[in-house]
């Protein structure tokens with residue numbers, strides 16, 4: 150009798166564990182996005198013969214999503230931490246110009262990349278200083294920074310493009326490894342790197358703690374303002390890397406690069422289930438949100454829909470995602 | 485004396501919240517602090533735990549003047565506080581909250597290392613068990629009941645073996661049997677030599693576990709007395725009269 154009970158309990162426990170384990174990857178993402186993604190794929194597949202081709206998947210979708218994807222990794226971290234970073238697009242342009250200038254003046258590839266990421270890191274740290282120590286709303290801070298950085302980029306280049314001479318840059322944009330474009334590998338590496346660190350380090354834990362209740366974290370002795378420097382610094386650095394990738398893809402650097410890209414970036418993050426309130430979210434969710442946005446952009450291009458429809462579609466997705474999040478949250482509180 | 489404070493004042497803008505508070509508590513002692521809402525009890529405890537810096541006055545910990553400028557300073561000195569609003573990160577689980585700011589890591593290299601999830605979870609379960617609860621260590625604190633959240637806050641204060649424990653209304657959300665567990669716990673902590681300052685509106689509980697009681701009215705301690713040798717009724721009357729600003733009518 151007793152043994153029977155034990156084994157029965159044991160079995161249910163294992164069963165529950167399996168169910169939890171199976172759900173785990175999708176915990177917080179919400180089934181809604183995955184269903185929307187499947188529907189989206191079916192729709193474009195049936196409307197466009199070019200949609201599910203190898204070339205479109207690696208190029209139109211894969212290469213096309215790298216720049217906003219890299220920025221979305223940083224944005225996810227910032228939003229989970231209760232912040233916001235509107236400056237990423239402008240930072241990527243400034244970083245692209247930095248990379249191009251360094252490279253054209255003879256610096257090795259790696260130095261040019263590090264220089265670009267350094268510019269991003271610098272801007273990110275300033276964002277962190279102003280929002281943390283200065284206690285200024287992050288939307289306002291990073292909106293101001295967007296304008297400042299964009300303006301500086303125009304000023305320093307005289308508004309002109311810089312054409313890249315270096316072969317390494319151009320090759321990186323063209324070459325594949327195991328059939329997957331190298332810049333897509335860079336995107337995967339960013340997701341993998343932070344996806345690995347966040348659950349395993351103090352950094353990751355404090356990102357959630359600061360977003361959940363920064364006062365409580367501070368009272369527990371977490372130096373929240375220092376961590377904000379790290380958080381915004383990471384976002385800036387990733388935006389810098391995104392700028393390098395833009396240069397690699399286009400072979401030039403221009404001060405108006407990625408204008409308005411923050412819209413797609415933030416939409417990918419919010420679609421992925423990261424809460425605007427902070428404290429909640431996952432990079433895996435952002436990855437699916439990114440896929441959704443990129444497939445939408447790519448599909449509309451394939452259907453030769455005029456480009457302003459892209460803006461309308463992305464804006465609609467953003468608002469729908471926020472509504473869905475709000476509805477899920479208040480539904481939960483009521484229950 | 486483990487803690488002695490002299491003439492502590494604290495204002496927020498034009499509001500004088502603490503107007504010269506002096507008191508002391510010894511190890512293995514519990515000091516009960518009572519007073520109306522807004523009397524300044526939470527502010528006093530926050531000054532002691534380094535959240536607020538006093539405008540003037542002196543804090544002596546184990547006969548040395550201390551001046552905490554960050555909360556962690558007080559925690560390193562062995563002062564733990566259970567905040568009235570608990571100060572928990574609701575999106576994190578009990579383990580993450582209990583070890584917040586003091587995460588344990590395995591095999592660190594310099595300043596880097598990975599969190600020791602299993603170790604911290606095990607210790608969390610142990611400290612929660614010592615509080616007579618088996619609430620899940622790995623569930624978001626938001627999903628717990630008010631009483632369970634309060635126990636998480638208590639567990640956090642206990643996990644790091646404080647010398648001085650500041651408790652700001654720790655029983656407010658607890659059920660009757662959990663209040664009993666907490667009072668027993670206070671006795672056990674005292675037996676281990678821990679000094680405690682307990683803020684509570686439950687006078688009978690306070691009188692049961694405290695050795696000394698202070699009555700705070702408008703930022704001043706207007707009465708302070710030893711508990712031993714008096715009846716609960718007597719002391720309750722005394723507290724109530726003092727809080728309403730009355731004299732003791734020569735009773736004592």
Ligand SMILES: Nc1ncnc2c1ncn2[C@@H]1O[C@H](COP(=O)(O)OP(=O)(O)O)[C@@H](O)[C@H]1O
Pocket residue numbers: 496499501519520521522523524525526527528
């Ligand atoms: N951070 C603060 N800023 C301004 N006023 C405060 C602050 N904290 C407390 N007060 C004021 O100080 C007074 C005492 O508050 P508090 O210490 O919380 O009282 P108690 O815990 O005894 O109810 C109240 O009038 C409160 O409004």
Ligand SMILES: [Mg+2]
Pocket residue numbers: 525526527568652
């Ligand atoms: Mg209070």
